[in-house]
Amino acid sequence: MNSDVPIPEITTLLIVLLAVLLIIIIIKGLVIVPQRHAMVIERLGRYHRTLNAGLNLIIPILDQPRPITIVRYRDNQKTINTEKKIDLREVVLDFPKQEVITKDNVGVRIDGVLYYQIMDAQAAIYGAENLVLAVQTLAQTSLRSEIGRMELDQIFESRQEINARLQNTMDDAGNKWGVKVNRVEIRDIDIPDDIREAMNKQMAAERARRAEVREAEGYKQAEILKAEGDKEAAVQRAEGEKRAIQQILEAAAGTEGLEARDAMRYLIAQEYMETLPKVAQEGERVFIPLEATSLMGSVGGIRELLGPTTGAAAASSSSSSGAGSGGSGG
Template sequence: MEVAVILFVIAVIFVTQSIKVVPQQHAWVVERLGKYNGTLMPGLNFLVPFVDKVAYKHLLKEVPLDIASQVCITRDNTQLQVDGILYFQVTDAMRASYGSSNYIVAISQLAQTSLRSVIGKLELDKTFEERDIINAQVVQAIDEAALNWGVKVLRYEIKDLTPPKEILHAMQQQITAEREKRALIAASEGRRQEQINIATGEREAFIARSEGEKQAVINKAQGDAQSILAVAEATAQAIERIASAIRQPGGAEAVQLKVAEKAVDAYSKVAAEATTTLIVPSNMTEVSALISSAMKMVQVQRA
């Protein structure tokens, strides 16, 4: 009975030593008699009991690594307290096991030294403006060395950049002065634009008034010209009708009668005025002579 129990225990030990189930996104490094033998992939795997053993277990997921805060000195000799975080992933389990005694510590230390080197090449203002460039340069510097450790550095992010209090105060004053300067410039630009708008409006109004006055003068002149032309045309038509009437039978006698009426009417108007001295021709035949002269002129026009 005791032998059976011993055999059962030995069998259980053999099974536990020979059968290994590796979880997803994990890699186990197997050594055979102290030498690297292979890497177990996720799933069911078999080992030789007491000969093979799992020496290292690695997680293949992306791992965030907090980089300790450190003091960095910029190109213009300003101290900065920098805090960051690094993301990496194990890509080669064998190199991660034998390339470095502790690849996590190695990556962390290399990230700090690379960050100091990158920031030391930049001035203070540039460190705030070019954080993406700093992150990319740190990743590039770490990734070149991490290849021998079976690790892929995915990205590095600066969480915080903290300059000394004196620098912060000076930067705040500079920002305030810059904002006040922009406000003054904006106000002056507004006043300038306002004056330009007023001057432009007045100029356009003056042009509009002058154009209106010009058009009014043109319209009046055209109206006067049309009025004069209408009067002239009406006078011409009246003269033509009179001339046509004179050519008719009895027209000459009618003209004589009309002239005589006008003469008599003129004499009567002159006599009616109290302050007018009327001089009557001694020879009344002069009136008939005047009528005869007018009739001759009419006859000449008819001819």
């Protein structure tokens, strides 16, 4: 009796085994990459290609994904993860605070945050052994270098400049790592208590100084406005007196036949004689200039032209002025 398996049955068994093996290879070779992710594939230890988002097919035994090491911080606790799929989204790296010495030898603790994005998955895998650790270390050393060249007051005033310089430094180094640093920001600066108290006193003194300056400027502006008002009032008053004198001269010249020049001399002489007694009361002696004597001498002639009423007033003014001046001249 022959116990051998028939050839057709062996062939069928081999076909089934090959089909099952093919199905297993296909299932193992199907790789689904999520959106905004990538995967670096190595074939026999060498870079082969980069898988993009979607359904991809690889050879399970020959092709292997190259993992990437990711460092994250949660509650200031560092965790290291190994992932096969590379995240191409923007990542926030919140590294712990670090001690930094400023140019004026003040020790501060700076808390920074870094926003970066992997642009080239192949460069991110082969450019650095630990990409995130390299980015973090570069950010910390660059920040320490920038702060070390500045004084404490400049740090608070130049945050945007510091962030811009840090971003430029990170971009230069990140190009070879396939990383784009979108922005670097200083989130918090801790200073010693004694320095903080001194800064608070300085700010209080500065606010007091600004208040005094504003008060002085307000007083100055008020005085300027007052002086301008007084000046305007004096100008208006002078204009009014000028118009009144012109009207008197015109009236005198029209009614009495008096020339304007003679009327002006009369008014000046009369004003002089009214003021002379007041001047005499303030001193022991009063010296009358020659021009004033001739001016008063013309009052008599002008008085005759103005009429009896005006002449009497002028004579009375002249006599009183003469008496005052004679008494003072003693």
